[in-house]
Amino acid sequence: MDFKIAVLPGDGIGPEISKVGVDVMTAVCEKFGHKVTYEYAICGADAIDKVGDPFPEETFQTCLRADAVLFSAVGDPKFDNNPTAKVRPEQGLLAMRKKLGLYANVRPMQTFKSLLHKSPLRPELVDGADFITIRELTGGMYFGEKYQDNDKAYDTNYYTRPEIERIIKVGYEYARRRNHHLTIVDKANVLASSRLWRQIGQELEKEYPDVKTDYMYVDNASMRMIQEPKFFDVIVTENTFGDILTDESSCISGSMGLLPSASTGDSTPVFEPVHGSWPQAKGLNIANPLAQVLSDAMLFEYFGMQKEADLIRDAVDASIDQNVRTPDIQVEGGAKYGTKEVGAWLVEYIQKA
Ligand code: IPM
Ligand code: MN
Numbered sequence: 001m002d003f004k005i006a007v008l009p010g011d012g013i014g015p016e017i018s019k020v021g022v023d024v025m026t027a028v029c030e031k032f033g034h035k036v037t038y039e040y041a042i043c044g045a046d047a048i049d050k051v052g053d054p055f056p057e058e059t060f061q062t063c064l065r066a067d068a069v070l071f072s073a074v075g076d077p078k079f080d081n082n083p084t085a086k087v088r089p090e091q092g093l094l095a096m097r098k099k100l101g102l103y104a105n106v107r108p109m110q111t112f113k114s115l116l117h118k119s120p121l122r123p124e125l126v127d128g129a130d131f132i133t134i135r136e137l138t139g140g141m142y143f144g145e146k147y148q149d150n151d152k153a154y155d156t157n158y159y160t161r162p163e164i165e166r167i168i169k170v171g172y173e174y175a176r177r178r179n180h181h182l183t184i185v186d187k188a189n190v191l192a193s194s195r196l197w198r199q200i201g202q203e204l205e206k207e208y209p210d211v212k213t214d215y216m217y218v219d220n221a222s223m224r225m226i227q228e229p230k231f232f233d234v235i236v237t238e239n240t241f242g243d244i245l246t247d248e249s250s251c252i253s254g255s256m257g258l259l260p261s262a263s264t265g266d267s268t269p270v271f272e273p274v275h276g277s278w279p280q281a282k283g284l285n286i287a288n289p290l291a292q293v294l295s296d297a298m299l300f301e302y303f304g305m306q307k308e309a310d311l312i313r314d315a316v317d318a319s320i321d322q323n324v325r326t327p328d329i330q331v332e333g334g335a336k337y338g339t340k341e342v343g344a345w346l347v348e349y350i351q352k353a
Helices: 014-032 043-053 057-065 089-099 115-119 159-177 191-206 216-225 239-250 290-302 306-321 339-352
Strands: 002-010 035-040 070-072 104-109 131-136 146-148 153-155 182-186 210-219 234-237 260-264 268-272
Touching: 002 014, 002 043, 002 057, 014 035, 014 070, 014 290, 014 306, 014 339, 035 057, 035 115, 043 089, 057 089, 070 290, 089 104, 089 115, 089 239, 104 239, 115 191, 115 306, 131 159, 131 239, 159 182, 159 191, 159 234, 182 191, 182 216, 182 239, 210 234, 216 268, 234 239, 260 290, 268 290, 306 339
Parallel strands: 002 035, 002 070, 070 268, 131 234, 182 210, 182 234
Antiparallel strands: 104 131, 104 260, 146 153, 260 268
């Protein structure tokens, strides 16, 4: 296949891990005879500094022209402590999601055998846990009507039937390809929006008799996730609940720096690490590039290229097993590899495979 990839390195450690993501992508394409071209674009604080907009029109056009977007991270501390800032890097991320219609955000919870000791949970709870959360990404409180003055403020958790139907269907499709178990997470005992989610879930359930459907309140789900992570196969939920639950799921494995994600919808899909821009580590060559690299794997998988994705995952597993690790996941006394060195090792592994 001919790939046209939009590369959005963003802020903080973004450019460093982006480089590794691109190098691995190039190596895999060479190996399997795909032609790949890259077009770079700015976003986040970098774009605010350069053109005053965290997701400029030109970047949007670059994304539209591409088959997929390889995104890294946005965010800069100079905006965090200024609640009156008119533009913020995160707005770029939200604009990208909305403009590209990226309504389905898939965040896998994956464990790595040799890193089980890093989990805050007992290894027997975590070993074998493997689930994905599908987070609705373009609706709910994030985008509903907002108001704020000095005395009152509100956000509206607005959802329409088509928005709910399409995302629950995505949940069922994933469940069909996995272990046929879908958990629809809501707060239907309190929220009207959640009651519509549950009503639509119950309607759609009949179309997927091969999938076991559970309904779970979000408070209960957050508890179950750490008590019995192996219970879950596919979770589908609304934007805000998904934001919170996926941070929780990302630390179960003990190595948040390793988790990729995919956002798909109406237009060009986006592949990015779950972690943020870690500005304190910028330029230090210590950031873990594996989440970015595993995002490449999700990209290939999206296009039905399983062999390409598997090779990337093999390379990542091998690097961890052979202790080629950045400081965040290195064992005591182990050699600490830099971002670039891990990248070079992965590329060589792929070339030799
Ligand atoms: C995420 C992030 C974003 C979100 C922020 C940076 C706007 O936390 O992708 O989970 O809340 O969606
Ligand atoms: Mn989040």
